[in-house]
Amino acid sequence: MDARVSAKIQSVFEEPACEHNQNKDEKARKKGCTKQLSPGAAAGGCAFDGAKIALQPIADVAHLVHGPIACEGNSWDNRNSSTSGPQLYRTGFTTDIGELDVIYGGEKRLFKSIREIIEKYDPPAVFVYQTCVTALIGDDIEAVCKRAAEKFGTPVVPVNAPGFVGPKNLGNKLGAEALLDYVIGTVEPEVTTPYDINIIGEYNLAGELWQVRPLLDALGIRVLACISGDGRYKEVAQSHRARAAMMVCSKSMINVARKMEDRYGIPFFEGSFYGIEDMSDTLRNLARLLVERGAPADLLARTEALIAVEEKRAWERIAVYRPRLEGKKVLLITGGVKSWSVVAALQEAGLEVVGTSVKKSTKEDKEKIKEIMGEDAHMIDDMTPREMFKMLREARADIMLSGGRSQFVALKAKMPWLDINQERHYAYAGYEGMVDLVREISKTLFNPMWELVRVPAPWDVPAVGEVC
Amino acid sequence: MDARVSAKIQSVFEEPACEHNQNKDEKARKKGCTKQLSPGAAAGGCAFDGAKIALQPIADVAHLVHGPIACEGNSWDNRNSSTSGPQLYRTGFTTDIGELDVIYGGEKRLFKSIREIIEKYDPPAVFVYQTCVTALIGDDIEAVCKRAAEKFGTPVVPVNAPGFVGPKNLGNKLGAEALLDYVIGTVEPEVTTPYDINIIGEYNLAGELWQVRPLLDALGIRVLACISGDGRYKEVAQSHRARAAMMVCSKSMINVARKMEDRYGIPFFEGSFYGIEDMSDTLRNLARLLVERGAPADLLARTEALIAVEEKRAWERIAVYRPRLEGKKVLLITGGVKSWSVVAALQEAGLEVVGTSVKKSTKEDKEKIKEIMGEDAHMIDDMTPREMFKMLREARADIMLSGGRSQFVALKAKMPWLDINQERHYAYAGYEGMVDLVREISKTLFNPMWELVRVPAPWDVPAVGEVC
Amino acid sequence: MAIVLDSKKACAVNPLKMSQPLGACYAFLGLSSTMPLMHGSQGCTSFGLVLLVRHFKEAIPMQTTAMNEVSTILGGMDNIEQAVLNIKKRANPALIAIASTGLTETKGDDVDGYLHLIRAKHAETLAGSEIVYVSTPDFVGAFQDGWAAAVKALIAAFVTPADTRVAGRIGVLPGAHLTPADLEEVRELIETFGLHPVLVPDLSRSLDGHIPEDFTPTTLGGASLGDIRGLAACEHVIAIGEQMRGAAERLEAVGVPCTLFDRLTGLTATDALVALLMRLSGQPAPARLKRQRGQLVDAMLDGHFHLGGKRVAIGAEPDLLFALASLIHEMGGEVAAAVTTTHSPVLTRVPTPEVLVGDLEDLELRAIGCDLLLTHAHGRQAAARLNIPLFRAGIPQFDRIGAAHQLSVGYRGTRDLIFQLANTFIAHLHAHGPDDWPLPAEARAAAQGGAATENVIPIIPV
């Protein structure tokens, strides 16, 4: 393995802020947080996928995938991370290496590709993603990026997370490492304020950041950088001047948060935008950290005032749905972590969570789930599609909330399903998002279509038309 | 019959400027230019239809049809007269009278309808169209319009051309009479120029007026009013101050041109926008009349200079097509008149006109056709669909140019056809239009589709696929 | 249960409605070797003809008695006589089918009486051509009423009780809201069970876009007079749309068992037809039909994400309105506005609070805030003003081609309709932007410590 990647992976595995690691012995910790994948029984993306997920939301950057067509050709333009401006991140760039590149090496094609991109699109930076094949043939993307950056005067950032080094989760962190190594701290902001924060690990799916930003704007809190949703290269580059940071609970970028604390003294907390109470806690934590770092103390009171107004407003809007949703049973399968924050949110709407996935949850997460759902909490470590299908067919749940992969398990069982993954069009963050989520659940649950599709076919139970 | 309509029809029939009438004896002239329609063997619209065609292009007016649903409901929004601004003329207004109106009279509903329109849409004028049923039950639309105009302070113009008084052609003229009686001369223009003209009988189908206006604009000729294409109520109302007028050759509004000459001394000529030479003649005639009426004489030279440039330019662009089109045989079936002007245009493009309809042509028109096409000119008085089909099937013509009605006669014979009627999207006026027409003919004639659809079906002549 | 209201306006603005005689002639176009004839001014025929030509992109045989002011006042006997003779001479149709208009109804022409005289006077000349007449004043009802009256008149004129039933013969009385493609689908469904459908009228044979070998001045294809007469010998008749109740009742009166389907769009509606066909034929459903049903169920599952919660404004004749609104409702959409052309018992069953007998101006006003306009092509102006997509349904659709092949019945038709509707919504999805979720003033004030003005944030130069 490329020594640099190898070292980087070790450093990520040893992440002290990750309580996964805190609970492991030395040897296990070295092995890292990636389970050995089971051939023929695996699901989920690779490290390259994870790195791309983490970084591609930086909207003005050209994201160049160095590898064969599969890595970009089969996957580009497939996530709904929104931008308020530049569209370049939606352009798919790949070296699309051929047989000759495999034989003779792809570095030359990579270098020329970078030049073409800079000449045609003039981005503030090019991010170059390593992939399995080009890693295997020994293409040194760090060297090529360095040479290209020098030659063209544009930052060219190597993202060394080839697919075969591990799962998506690891790729998130390796992608983030590229920011730490090559981007963060390279530009100084023109001005700063005592209210400057970073949001780390938020990808602005379906525009969710925009459900939260008006709250921050109202409080006068300035998002110096969101890493990486609706991000800009320059913002990320100057993010080291923030006064405080929020790490969105998915932990996908805990290394960024922790290392920025180490290097630049930016304190962070782990928070969530999902659920009313979580959103309020997040605002409180932000205000607290900023005040601790010197912002005027009235921020705390203003924050509480805003929370009071917004919680009330959200509750009032949710109350309309509670009678309809009360007692409806939800099966919650998230690929991610911190499902407890979603659980709490659903309970706020009167829904009963009959099961939730804890596949990637920490011990602490699980404790919180027990706290919220009770000791009998049905925590699902890894549910097979067949089990999901059975659970839904037997109506032990009225609706499943999950990612797109298990969508058709629910649908083919003719049971309501709501997308809570990366492709969805609906935004569920903040107070607004909670109201939207409840509305969507209600809309889905009460769609008359469900009853119709469950009616037996005429060849199963004959019926007659109206006779005149 | 309503005495006013009756008198109006007589006056239209006696039109002295119409050479149809000049060639008739006293009795025939009284009978008018409408042939007795043959029940069970008739085609074409009614007088109401004609009046609507003539007036509806006035774009800012509310056109209200007083009658049962058929008259507006079956026919609205079905012509492609273009507007550069107001869209109100595209809104369908009708009293949609019911059984009770038939029994008790529809005047009250009409009056209320006018009020509703003025209150909701505030048009510069409302035109009210009489129809057969409301005429038969004796609704006095003149009286209602007068009362409404007084009451609401908005011009309300009765258009008394119920369908059953005659064909479309008559309706054109009756509609025009409404302008003469109620609109023209009622407003004074703010300023006039020695270059002010009216264009009469041009409906701006597919925007054809805009193929001509740039020529006039370049010469400094101002269109005081176009009656009625892309028209505005106020423009028509002040059109009596023009220095000269062009009557577009369709004669549908000859009464307007002639009466404006009588009443306001505006000389007119009969011209055409179709065909290069016709367009040039039209420009020459306009310039001549304006200079005769006092415009600076340099207009003549400027006009000739423009003609020279534009004819050359058009010819050059047509020349590209001539080799392809040379000798191709065209069957030209126009519902209208002056087909000779179109014939000349087609010949300019190298096409051979193998037949042209002269159904509504004057003796003079027919002379011109002979002059252009030769003594053997195939002039078709009234061709049945069956004859057209036969002629096309036998390939005695390569393409038919006609109105939408006979479209499917050509298509079902699997022969090229080009729409030259009111619904078409393409504009064929002026030098530009001539180039466009030739391009469209070429495009249509050489579409590979024709050969394919004529290939026999496999059950008629079996064929085989490629064997590998 | 919907409340049905009438528009209170004096002036109809942007008509949704077309006239009765045109609906009648449309039905006549579904008969073979027929010449539809409107008894009225030539404009009546001309407008109707142009409308159907623009919709179907087909030559439409349709004639006029060419009434003028004088003949109207004197009565239309002469004109009908001349028209019938002219048509016989020129086209020699098997059937001359006459619909009255507002003009001749206002005068009160006794057309049945005239025809009696004309038939007697020209018995020899007219031999081989039947004549049928239906009263359809323009100022009463709408297009589908004319269609229904025409079919009723055809049955009254040509159907007499039969002694025996023909095994497997299934009559179909389709409403005016079904396209040629819909009829073809119904036919295929029936044939799938080994039964022999006879459609009256049958637009799927006359207006499906076939290419004739030679020019024909009359209709070509469609139900023959034999087909109409043979309705009496059907084992069963399927009427589609509430509008066909009257015609079905006439057949029941001569002893033919009938089933009325108020729609055939949607899963349960199609299931009901399939169940009937299974019962009538004694045959099981073929595998292909089972797959089609599965595909429809799958389309409903896939489509509900996009149709669920959508607000739709529908303008259509009663039976089409009922079919479309029911589907929208079944897919979780909201029929937020419903406007129709004429009264019908089916209207109260439209899944919406209120159905208005009105026009497109009414629909436009009610469609504010809706996600989709679902009506005929005349809705294009309203849709543009509302800045929402228009999904074309019904007649006329002059600004698209292939309207005859638009399918919305049966499993396949419903499946494709759901896809098309869903894709229309997807194509017009709103992409979220930074200003989509503004805070209310109250919250902003609270965040600023209740201050009326914004806090001034200290800037720290780097």
Place this chain on the structure above:
Amino acid sequence: MAIVLDSKKACAVNPLKMSQPLGACYAFLGLSSTMPLMHGSQGCTSFGLVLLVRHFKEAIPMQTTAMNEVSTILGGMDNIEQAVLNIKKRANPALIAIASTGLTETKGDDVDGYLHLIRAKHAETLAGSEIVYVSTPDFVGAFQDGWAAAVKALIAAFVTPADTRVAGRIGVLPGAHLTPADLEEVRELIETFGLHPVLVPDLSRSLDGHIPEDFTPTTLGGASLGDIRGLAACEHVIAIGEQMRGAAERLEAVGVPCTLFDRLTGLTATDALVALLMRLSGQPAPARLKRQRGQLVDAMLDGHFHLGGKRVAIGAEPDLLFALASLIHEMGGEVAAAVTTTHSPVLTRVPTPEVLVGDLEDLELRAIGCDLLLTHAHGRQAAARLNIPLFRAGIPQFDRIGAAHQLSVGYRGTRDLIFQLANTFIAHLHAHGPDDWPLPAEARAAAQGGAATENVIPIIPV
């Protein structure tokens, strides 16, 4: 005759192409009770799976050997063994179908050798499950090449010469460019003549949106191993698309007569198939087919007004490009830009001057001035920038539903495709405005007497 060029760029921008192993797995999805297995990193499978899920809105069974860096270097034997055993245990498929990836091809895994060992070692455990392997490096060819290679591998693995032919059995080898609906249409066409089609692969049974009774971890529906083996006993085999030539030749080598159709979109293409079916069956074409042909001819007549002269930019895999471009050309349109993913002999026959093996950036640049972009859903960004409509064809179509039911072959399919294309153009018609025909400067100067400045027109106050 088109010239075929390769893009000279180092960097592909907005890929049109998808990878070979995905094409191979797509073919495997058309086999029943099968588990497609990509031999590579788990991302390879994950990306492909997500792409197909988003296109079909269906659960897609597809597995991975989950290669990591170490196993790649050591060789994939262990991972394949574990994967096969895991799949056998969890899903017990009739077939485990393996496609290699760029990763394992770069290393040079001898998968055939591995499988030999694995089969021997686990003969008992694996009884009842076949294993097939196809080599499909990502860095060579494209999606349709992978499909073609997979079908060829299936035939090589399972087809041996047959002693007898089964009367009426017609094999069909469809290319990757055909949708499940296309395949269903081909099947119906063949069945119409009383023949018995066997499709290999058969996506029309596995990815047509059926609703299973129970959860199945493998494919459900599709061609069985018996179907594949039975190809040898076909009376005739119909291959569709130039990409299937290799597979057809393999069948010819075992004595099966084959006919290759380079497309089935369009009148003449369908005529050719019908002629063959008439010959093979000895039966006449049924009336329904004749009507469909008439409807297509009518659609061509109606559609040519809207397609004639239109400039279309097409980005698609070779066989789909050829089918679409041919139709556009046949309707009088101009294929003004053509970009494809991989080389193929069919490319020189595309009716356009030049075909570029390139990407969507190439297509976008060449589409300037075009009236329509015809490519898969990734073309949406280019279409928006070009401000022209996008007509979706090919895979993926993630932003619409019902892609599996998109039909473009046969009389009906071509008819509907023409309508849809024409209606797309109609919907985007330019409404003429006053500034559409400006005069050139030369003419304006002439009209002003050659003066550089405008004439001053005297104003006469009234």
